[in-house]
Amino acid sequence: MSDNNALFNLVNLPLASCIDAIGYERFYPRFFKLMGHIAKIEQYMVFEFPNGEKEPRCRLAHNIYNADLGLQFASLYLDGSYHNDPLLARLAEEVIKNPAQPACELMLKKHLPPVYRRRFYNVPDLTGKFAIAAHDEEQNRLFYINFYQSRQDFTEQEIENLEQCSALVSSLLLRHFREENQGRGVQGHLLAAGLSEREAQICELIASGHTAKTLARKLGIAESSVITYRKRAYQKLGISRKSDLIERLKQ
Secondary structure: OHHHHHHHHHHHHHHHHHHHHOOOOOHHHHHHHHHHHHOOOOEEEEEEEEOOOOOOEEEEEEEOOOHHHHHHHHHHHHOOHHHHOOOHHHHHHHHHHOOOOOEEEEEEHHHOOHHHHHHHHHOOOEEEEEEEEEEEOOOOEEEEEEEEEEOOOOOHHHHHHHHHHHHHHHHHHHHHHHHHHOOOHHHHHHHHOOOOHHHHHHHHHHHOOOOHHHHHHHHOOOHHHHHHHHHHHHHHHOOOOHHHHHHHHHO
16 A cells, blocks of 8 residues: 555656646656656557558657667557567557456567567667556547566566556557647648647647758757658658648648
8 A cells, every 4th residue: 555655645646747748749758757756668559440441650759878779669560560579469468358458468578489579679769668458448449558678677666667657658648649630720730730749849849930950959869760751741642742731730
């Protein structure tokens, strides 16, 4: 009981700060700060799997040491490697049986198939991940939330904290994604067109006059990351230049 109280005292204020930021750009920095009280996380990945024939998409890809690496592995994962993720199908099945309760599990690098391990763990030097599968009942979508550590394994206390907070963490993220999807204005239009939250944000800022350099400075990410997001967004929209984007938004 005392351990639970200690954890609650640690996350109480950061949690309130996160709730206040749901649906806004400031949510993620506060979310990362909250997670820092629960476990040492060095890479975040969240994937959305819509019901039906639609392709999955990445909602969050963040490596705290290398932003480009996070984007690179998210793209690789969505390119078909998710079919080989040994945890995804198992956790998804659990959630289907009990959609009101998120399913979670720790996966260590040594337990992964060799090819999958080399591709997704050896290069970024990751040792394991704690995965959560959660069902968004309102939108009938599965969300696959992954937290990674490098250089060392999760401690027993961190695993316990993540298990205790799995419902809380997944609820925060799902509510944030829902609010973003229902957003109005430019970003709402771009999200409805299939762009990720970050892609929509960058396109909106490009249309308002920002360059890759000023965007990188404003968002605190590498200029190469801005260029990657822009390229992916333009591909999804079927355009090739800024003037096309502005015309699309006028329509």
